[in-house]
Amino acid sequence: MKDILKKHWNGKYSLGQSYWIGGVLIPIGLALPLLIMGASALYESESGAIFIIVYWVFLFVANMFLMIGVFNSASNYIKINKKKKKGTFWGRLAQITVVIGIITVIGQYLVVLSS
DSSP, X not given: OHHHHHHHHTTOSOHHXXXXXXXXXXXXXXXXXXXXXXXXXXXXXXXXXXXXXXXXXXXXXXXXXXXHHHHHHHHHHHHHHHHTXXXXXXXXHHHHHHHHHHHHHHHHHHHHHHO
């Protein structure tokens, strides 16, 4: 597991794998428990509220880790394609979407924390 995480962080997976698996599918899977249980129902008890807080922190850290891994993979994609004199469009597009994603996640957390 440690090797998989390290490989993702360093952008060693292909851009397609890291983007679609690490940037889309895993974050959706990690958010499902909150969606299924219904966040408001958990606030009714102290232990439910503690779980929500701990899980939100975990989700934030996990999302940042995953997005940074995708960004690094896109950087590697760009570097490799420049050497091969190929296009870098998909790598640049992935970097742009990751930056937008990071800003969005941080913004959502700030809104939740301020309410």
